[in-house]
Amino acid sequence: MEKFTEIQDRFEPYVDFLDLRFFKGQHLSIVVENEEVACGARDILGVGVRCLVDGCWAFSSTSNVSLVEEAVEKAIKSARSLSPGDATVPELTFRRDYVKHSAKKDAKDVDLSEKIVDLHHLKEIMSLPHVKRTKILYNEAHWIKHVRNTMGCNIEETYSQIGIDFFSIASKQGKIEMASDRRYGVGGYELLENAGDIALNTSRRAERLLSAGRVTEGSYPVILDPELTGVFVHEALGHCAEADIVSERGSFLKDNLNKRIACEAVSICDDPQLPQGSVFFSYDDEGTPARRTLIVEKGRLMKFMHSLETAAIFETESTGNGRVDTYSSRPVIRMTNTYMLPGEESVEEMTEQVKEGVYLEKTFGAEVDITEGAFVFKTQEGHLIERGELTRELKNILVYGNIEEFLRNIAGVGRNFSMSSGTCAKANQVIIIGSGGPSILLSEMRVGVSL
Known part of the structure; x- marks a missing residue:
């Protein structure tokens, strides 16, 4: 060298x-x-x-x-x-x-x-x-x-x-x-x-x-498993908190720094050194030391994720999120292991609060409009919740709506926690990421059927 x-x-x-x-x-x-x-x-x-x-x-x-x-x-x-x-x-x-x-x-x-x-x-x-x-x-x-x-x-x-x-x-x-x-x-x-x-x-x-049924379209209380919580954290909120997107393309979070965007039970981090994560490094691809970034703390938006380039624009410091997929790519802001911190409720306690709703598990993909703050998530499976209990198995379920509405409707945060693996595409670069968190209860979300 x-x-x-x-x-x-x-x-x-x-x-x-x-x-x-x-x-x-x-x-x-x-x-x-x-x-x-x-x-x-x-x-x-x-x-x-x-x-x-x-x-x-x-x-x-x-x-x-x-x-x-x-x-x-x-x-x-x-x-x-x-x-x-x-x-x-x-x-x-x-x-x-x-x-x-x-x-x-x-x-x-x-x-x-x-x-x-x-x-x-x-x-x-x-x-x-x-x-x-x-x-x-x-x-x-x-x-x-x-x-x-x-x-x-x-x-x-x-x-x-x-x-x-x-x-x-x-x-x-x-x-x-x-x-x-x-x-x-x-x-x-x-x-x-x-x-x-x-x-x-x-x-x-x-x-x-093969034997699962389909949900009746409508608005319901919804419980997401940790994997789907992670999908929301990464796809819907995480990308909106990347400073290059905030600066260049606009984000519904742009004017919300230090403002409350969710209930006090919600805290969200990005951490490239989380032991359970799919990503682990000591320095990002710009040479910045790895660090845990608290994006949302007790419901308040605290920080955007930065590279060296955006840190200069925002007059702040890099958060160690400058990543590339290979030598031939220019560094851009990418998430690492992004997750919601666990809360205090058990999944059973959250389920018991639901008279009629749905419990959803495992992702089958997501689409997000960062500028408008809209999202659609497809899940692999779920269950109907009736009188506080899981009943009929469901399949091909969509959850869709507005990101700000989603954050406002978080009514419970579980004390369970797990991480899942994924890939993320941005600027023609595909990298490995981790995402996760606890199960969460949403007081109301729109639910539909995927063909």
């Missing part, structure tokens, strides 16, 4: 700020679909360059580490081609550090043949009587990331990511239903220790849905 020091020193007089991001990665994927197995492997190597010149940001990248100087020159030329701007970077004290995240069982020490055998075993677990098709997608990635900048940052971080997705399709008497689940994390092959439970529950859910 001495070459990077020389390059940085050479170009520092010509820029207001310069950072280099070196990525070296190995990626393996295995797909087991019914009886077929497909494997793929690739290496990733390259450097991303970002510079600030005359108040303008520019970015370049190269997959040839011997051409980093040319990439820097290209970025500087791009910045100079723009009209002078007013962008700055906050004055920060960066660190020099080397971090290696350990694993109980390094996935690289497990033979490919053993991994395939393990996945076939999981497939057999999923093979219930009415399950006609199964698919398991296994991914592992091993990363070395090196970030340095003209403010003294020199960070190297090494870690592995493991992920597994399950899909199950069940069929009976002409009815077809699908269920899915996933688990991602930073660590080693030990992350698959309880994968059999996830595999079995996925197929059991697909079979249950």
Whole structure:
């Protein structure tokens, strides 16, 4: 990495700020679909360059580490081609550090043949009587990331990511239903220790849905399980609290800092070092130390999530949310593990409060209009609540409405807590995220049926 020091020193007089991001990665994927197995492997190597010149940001990248100087020159030329701007970077004290995240069982020490055998075993677990098709997608990635900048940052971080997705399709008497689940994390092959439970529950859910009914459309009290609470926290509130979206596209939260947006029982965090989370790092991809950001505290909006670029615009500090998916992408604000803090009620206590309503579990996707503050969530399954008890099983349920209305209608926050894994797409970059929280009770939400 001495070459990077020389390059940085050479170009520092010509820029207001310069950072280099070196990525070296190995990626393996295995797909087991019914009886077929497909494997793929690739290496990733390259450097991303970002510079600030005359108040303008520019970015370049190269997959040839011997051409980093040319990439820097290209970025500087791009910045100079723009009209002078007013962008700055906050004055920060960066660190020099080397971090290696350990694993109980390094996935690289497990033979490919053993991994395939393990996945076939999981497939057999999923093979219930009415399950006609199964698919398991296994991914592992091993990363070395090196970030340095003209403010003294020199960070190297090494870690592995493991992920597994399950899909199950069940069929009976002409009815077809699908269920899915996933688990991602930073660590080693030990992350698959309880994968059999996830595999079995996925197929059991697909079979249950074959006999499930449909909800009558209308407004009901609704209880969300921790996974769906996390979907709301990430999709509906989290993106609206990303400072680049607040600044560039508008967000219903824009003028609500330090204002109450929910009841006092609601607190929401983003934390890249949450032990149960799918994400774990010591520094973000701009070299900012990881930190827990309290977005909402006791119902009040306290902070937006920031990168170095937006921290300068808002005259604040970065929250360590500058992330990229690979070397060829420019850092943007991304969530890590975003969750609602648990409250004081049990799920049973919240259920007993509902005379007629619905209890919803497991996500099947979400759509959010950040500017208008509208959302639609699709859930995999649920139950009717009648006189305080769970009764008839439901499927294909939609929950939709306004984000501010959703926040106002939170009437109970459970003391249970769990995290789920997911992926998030933004600025043509797809990254792993974690989301979760407790079960929550909503006094009223609009519920419909998905076709």
